[in-house]
Amino acid sequence: MKTIVLAFVMSSIVGLPQPDFAGITKALSKGDVQTLSSYLNETVELAVGDEEDIYDKAEAISVIKNFFKSHPPKSFSEVHKGTSKGNDSQYCIGNLIAGGKTYRVYIYLKSTSDKYLIQELRIDLE
Secondary structure (H helix, E strand, O other), X not given: OHHHHHHHHHHHHHOOOOOOHHHHHHHHHHOOHHHHHOOEEEEEEEEEOOEEEEEEHHHHHHHHHHHHHHOOEEEEXXXXXXXXXXXXXXXXXXXXXXXXXXXXXXXXEEEOOOOEEEEEEEEEEO
């Protein structure tokens, strides 16, 4: 009986979508806005420097693109990541080296029906 229950639990876990932190952090480290945009939700809480607001996806892409244009990224290193208690959201905190400065990046992803999308992205000067 334990084997049947364990098999059911494992098949349920395997079927859950997983966030693509590797793809997101790679896009950040290269300043690849096109790839990063594929991970954005239709509305995103975005804080980049002094600009902080809730943007639709197109506006968020424009703000991020402008940031990368004036602060060309060199690297991104993940510091910490975790999962919410309800397992419906995940986050990642890391350091972005861009334009000769270090930025603390906070990425909050929420589970949709088939994948995780960025709900909040913060890029703050260290």
